[in-house]
Amino acid sequence: MNVIDRGVLRLCADPGQRSALAADSGLVGRAVEEILRFPTALPGASAAVPVGLTRYAHADIDVSGVTIAAGELVLLNPRAANCDPEVFADPEQFDIARTDNPHLTFGHGAHFCPGAPLARIELQALFEMLPARFPTLRLAVPVEELRTKTNLIFGGLTELPVTW
């Protein structure tokens, strides 16, 4: 649900990319990966909402001069990783044609999301049909009026009013 909101918001904010997707459904796979990668629905929201995968340190470890003691809880932020300029060219740019997109939105390693294939199928079905079915889709309220949930670790919008 959050990813659908994020994608709709991004495509409403960028009619050029929305039209490109409507014109070429072959882009939908890459578009969905970019929607999954793109860090936040709203500018600045990632800083306000603490997002993280929880892990406990098994041993004392040193990360960039900070010691994390064994047993301490660590929140790993995949959104930060998804904007790593050493991995992603122009990471702050939303680009549905991005080809190299090894984002960490479904996690990594032993606990990689087993629902990822299903989520991808659902998102691809939706974002293939939506721009074609509603080519004039747009926000029904100014973007400044949108609010993010603060009671969930992965955030999300409280609502996303649209019109067409």
Ligand code: HEM
């Ligand atoms: C866009 C949708 C989804 C996103 C962004 C997402 C994201 C994630 C992430 C980041 C993890 C790893 C958590 C960690 O490492 O601590 C995870 C784990 C998991 N996800 Fe998803 N997920 C999505 C959809 C789904 C769906 C549709 C299902 C089931 C049908 C599902 C079932 C699970 C399960 C069972 C785990 C735990 C795996 C484990 O701990 O070994 N997810 N998900």
